[in-house]
Amino acid sequence: MTLFPHKFLPRSLSGRVFAMFGLCMLVFLLFGLGMFYRYQFSQRLADTDQAANTIADITAQAIAHESLEGDATRVEQVMHLALAGSPLKSAAFRGPHGMTVLAAPPAKGPGAPAWLVHAIDRRMPDVVRKVEAGGQSIGVLGLAIDAAAIAAQLWDVAVQTAALVAAFALACYLLMRSTLRRWLANLQRLQHFENEVSAGEVTAEAPLLDDAPVEIQDAIHAINRTTASLRNQYGERIAHLMHTLLEHKRAMDQVASMCEVDKLGRIVDANEQFVRCCGIAREALAGMELATIGRPANASGLPWVPSPLVWTGEVTVSGAQGETQWFRTVVPILGADKAVEKYICIDIDITARKDFEQAILDNARRQTLIAALGQKALHASMLDELFAQAAATAAQGLNTRFAVLLEADTERNVAIARAVAGWPSQMNGTVYDCQAAVRTQGQPGLLPWSAPLRASSVVGCGLDVAIFRGTRLFGAIGVYDIGERTFTPVETDFLKSIATLVATALERHEAKSRLTFLDQYDQLTSLPNRRRLTRFLDDSIARAKSRADSCAVLLIDLDRFKDVNDTLGHTAGDELLVQAARRLLDCVRAGDVVGRLGGDEFAVVLPAAAQRRESRAVAAAIVESLGRPYRVQGQQVYATASVGIATWPGDGEAAEALIRNADNAMYSAKKAGRNTHSFYMPVMNEDATRRLRTEAELREALRREEFVLHYQPKVSLATGKLAGFEALLRWQHPVRGLVPPLEFIGILEDTGIIIPVGEWIIGQVCRQLLLWEREGAAPVPVAINLSARQFQQADLAQVIERIVGASGANPQLLEFELTESLLMADPESAAATLAAIKRLGMHLSIDDFGTGYSSLAYLKRFPLDTLKIDRAFVRDLPEDGDDAAITQAVISLAHHLSLKVVAEGVETLEQARTLHGYACDQIQGYYASRPLPAAECTALLARGQLIDRALLAAPPMRLVASDEAGHGAADGSAAAA
Numbered sequence: 001m002t003l004f005p006h007k008f009l010p011r012s013l014s015g016r017v018f019a020m021f022g023l024c025m026l027v028f029l030l031f032g033l034g035m036f037y038r039y040q041f042s043q044r045l046a047d048t049d050q051a052a053n054t055i056a057d058i059t060a061q062a063i064a065h066e067s068l069e070g071d072a073t074r075v076e077q078v079m080h081l082a083l084a085g086s087p088l089k090s091a092a093f094r095g096p097h098g099m100t101v102l103a104a105p106p107a108k109g110p111g112a113p114a115w116l117v118h119a120i121d122r123r124m125p126d127v128v129r130k131v132e133a134g135g136q137s138i139g140v141l142g143l144a145i146d147a148a149a150i151a152a153q154l155w156d157v158a159v160q161t162a163a164l165v166a167a168f169a170l171a172c173y174l175l176m177r178s179t180l181r182r183w184l185a186n187l188q189r190l191q192h193f194e195n196e197v198s199a200g201e202v203t204a205e206a207p208l209l210d211d212a213p214v215e216i217q218d219a220i221h222a223i224n225r226t227t228a229s230l231r232n233q234y235g236e237r238i239a240h241l242m243h244t245l246l247e248h249k250r251a252m253d254q255v256a257s258m259c260e261v262d263k264l265g266r267i268v269d270a271n272e273q274f275v276r277c278c279g280i281a282r283e284a285l286a287g288m289e290l291a292t293i294g295r296p297a298n299a300s301g302l303p304w305v306p307s308p309l310v311w312t313g314e315v316t317v318s319g320a321q322g323e324t325q326w327f328r329t330v331v332p333i334l335g336a337d338k339a340v341e342k343y344i345c346i347d348i349d350i351t352a353r354k355d356f357e358q359a360i361l362d363n364a365r366r367q368t369l370i371a372a373l374g375q376k377a378l379h380a381s382m383l384d385e386l387f388a389q390a391a392a393t394a395a396q397g398l399n400t401r402f403a404v405l406l407e408a409d410t411e412r413n414v415a416i417a418r419a420v421a422g423w424p425s426q427m428n429g430t431v432y433d434c435q436a437a438v439r440t441q442g443q444p445g446l447l448p449w450s451a452p453l454r455a456s457s458v459v460g461c462g463l464d465v466a467i468f469r470g471t472r473l474f475g476a477i478g479v480y481d482i483g484e485r486t487f488t489p490v491e492t493d494f495l496k497s498i499a500t501l502v503a504t505a506l507e508r509h510e511a512k513s514r515l516t517f518l519d520q521y522d523q524l525t526s527l528p529n530r531r532r533l534t535r536f537l538d539d540s541i542a543r544a545k546s547r548a549d550s551c552a553v554l555l556i557d558l559d560r561f562k563d564v565n566d567t568l569g570h571t572a573g574d575e576l577l578v579q580a581a582r583r584l585l586d587c588v589r590a591g592d593v594v595g596r597l598g599g600d601e602f603a604v605v606l607p608a609a610a611q612r613r614e615s616r617a618v619a620a621a622i623v624e625s626l627g628r629p630y631r632v633q634g635q636q637v638y639a640t641a642s643v644g645i646a647t648w649p650g651d652g653e654a655a656e657a658l659i660r661n662a663d664n665a666m667y668s669a670k671k672a673g674r675n676t677h678s679f680y681m682p683v684m685n686e687d688a689t690r691r692l693r694t695e696a697e698l699r700e701a702l703r704r705e706e707f708v709l710h711y712q713p714k715v716s717l718a719t720g721k722l723a724g725f726e727a728l729l730r731w732q733h734p735v736r737g738l739v740p741p742l743e744f745i746g747i748l749e750d751t752g753i754i755i756p757v758g759e760w761i762i763g764q765v766c767r768q769l770l771l772w773e774r775e776g777a778a779p780v781p782v783a784i785n786l787s788a789r790q791f792q793q794a795d796l797a798q799v800i801e802r803i804v805g806a807s808g809a810n811p812q813l814l815e816f817e818l819t820e821s822l823l824m825a826d827p828e829s830a831a832a833t834l835a836a837i838k839r840l841g842m843h844l845s846i847d848d849f850g851t852g853y854s855s856l857a858y859l860k861r862f863p864l865d866t867l868k869i870d871r872a873f874v875r876d877l878p879e880d881g882d883d884a885a886i887t888q889a890v891i892s893l894a895h896h897l898s899l900k901v902v903a904e905g906v907e908t909l910e911q912a913r914t915l916h917g918y919a920c921d922q923i924q925g926y927y928a929s930r931p932l933p934a935a936e937c938t939a940l941l942a943r944g945q946l947i948d949r950a951l952l953a954a955p956p957m958r959l960v961a962s963d964e965a966g967h968g969a970a971d972g973s974a975a976a977a
Ligand SMILES: Nc1nc2c(ncn2[C@@H]2O[C@@H]3COP(=O)(O)O[C@H]4[C@@H](O)[C@H](n5cnc6c(=O)[nH]c(N)nc65)O[C@@H]4COP(=O)(O)O[C@H]3[C@H]2O)c(=O)[nH]1
Pocket: 712, 727, 728, 729, 740, 741, 742, 745, 761, 784, 785, 786, 787, 847, 848, 871, 904, 905, 906, 907, 924, 925, 926, 927, 931
């Protein structure tokens, strides 16, 4: 709480001191002067009153006598005397005898304020005295107080006093003022001190006068101490700040080009980077107008002009480093008067960003072009249109003057311009000699056959990318420009993308053509395929119908092609098919059509075979031609052909029916011993139907347990005893009865049903062995036939191991029979499979020896135990000298290789004896026994002796054997125990 409200207080200390002093003085003076004036006033009035009364008394006495004398003049004189120098203004005497005397000297002018006169007048009544003489009242004297005179006197005193006091106060004031001012000057110096500090005078101290009051001294000392302390604190911070500022400036110098510009827009100073970027010497730079350094990056942009506003914009500067892009900020620096003092220009190098942005734009544009080209590539059926667009896309995408798409003719060493962009279209088809180019060109990375284009034209730079169709070189696409230019990896990739698109389109185009070809032609032989041939046959039938003519179709199947395929491999098989196709073409006339239906099946359509003999002649020629030996992979290969013929009209109305019937006829030819032809007859249809039905039934046979095994004994020629069995498959058909294997084994193999059936056979043999064992029979080995299809199983040994292991049969009692061709198909893997089977403890024998390669040397490679001589060699023994010689030689050689020999198909005692004579180990054939059901074999096992040893040495008398179903041996000898 303050004594005075702030608003009434002067703002300065001196003002306040003076105000307080003045107030106190005023109070003192008013009070003091008031008291003084009051005293003076009262005293004066009292004095006046006393003087007036005294004068009245004296005057009354003085005039008493005169009045009595009636001397009015004298009275008046006395009264004038009394009034003179008195505080009275007039005197009046009313005396005896009506004497009235009035003395009133002239009044002086007013010397005091009226209120004072009036106040005195009120307080000073007139003095009235009785004038007595001799104790008697003779009159009345009245004296009027001169209030004006008294007031004037009092007023003079007051004025003088006031003047004196005022003078005193003024003197005091002046003294105080000067003193205070001197003392307060210390404080004023503080302001000066503050100004010094503000001006950056960090060492400044507040000055102090010696006579300063101790409080001010203390305060200034405190300020100086505080200042010193702050100076220390802030000095460090300022130093740090200054350091930071310097670092920032250095950093700014690194990242930005900066210059200082005067208010007229001329460069005053610049940092190193600015000098470097604009490529102008520092000296030359000074004084240059900033607006001349760089031009607006955008065509619509305006250059900077001095202005109090911050300016930003992008400028392009041509300097030592080429054209660079800067983001420029010009900041005006204002002075205290808010006027521009100078400008700071900060340029950030945005060249990389701009390049990046441009690259993105270019990339987007190229993507659009590529997408459009991709669309074209997808749908263009005309390659020339695609080439033209590819060249145009290349030129547009890379902003080059020219582009060309060249097709290479590597054989002629020329490049042909297929499409151009930028050059006149007449250049299309221009042929460039690449041989010359190879010699003249030295440009790295430039394909030789596009170099002449560069050499022969105005181009100064170029970029070429090869186009490959698959792995084959198709040509190249190139872009060319006037002058020097380097192409970036992105631009190279763009051109590669075009090349890839063109390559893909070429491949698609080729694939489409290929598909069209494949739809109609066989890929391997290039002959019409089944579809095309069928259409042609239908057309031929229609034509024949319209002309009342006839036509024929010949269906050709290569005999034993499968063997070639299996033994020599698929490549050899394919080669054989190609050679066969060529021969077929040689066998027909112009207008006839040769086609391949698939596999080893061919067909020939004779559209105008009016006579049956014409067809026959062609068929005979084909059989003869295809029967000639082939040279495949350096080997001589034999393959015959079976031909079936169907004719229109008669053998079918439509192509499909004709081909089907020709196929039946072809089967008939096969059945007739192959290497021949056969005309279709309606009965053949039944055969084919039966075959199809058989196939369907075979698929069910295993599930219905319709398969049975018969066992044919093998007899030792040394002892005449049972030496083993061969398991032979039979099909117990519910209607047809017991079906022999030759009627269905082929179908089982063709359909693959042989795999599960083969596994069943192995299991069944194992079970039978165990059964015989349980029945107490002496165990003998049982041979099982393995088909080619089974042998192709990579895990055959494991399959056998699993089945035999599961049954518990003795593996030593199992033997597997394989044909030569089966082993020769893939000798390496065959050897591995045989070794694996051998490791299981089983025996291996080669079946039908003599019908295939018959190379014992070759067979040495396989771990075989037994060799079975085919019955073809046995049949004519001993009469046929050749067969006898071969058989003897084979037996001898086999023994040499430690192989046991079994002769198959021994039907007579004579044959048995002969073989005995040749030291053959065992025989198998009807002479000893036909294949028998398992139950019947049990008896043979028990008996053991099947042929009397003596018979083998002596002339044939009788044989000891049982035969199948009670029939006797082939030679008619009756079985006898
Ligand atoms: N003319 C004549 N023939 C005799 C004589 N002794 C035996 N045969 C017959 O000769 C064939 C011998 O079997 P293969 O050469 O392996 O020839 C077998 C074999 O290649 C195949 N086969 C039979 N069973 C199976 C089998 O279980 N699996 C496989 N993969 N093939 C089998 O079927 C072929 C024919 O078998 P089958 O009809 O049982 O005919 C048997 C047998 O009955 C004889 O003195 N004179």
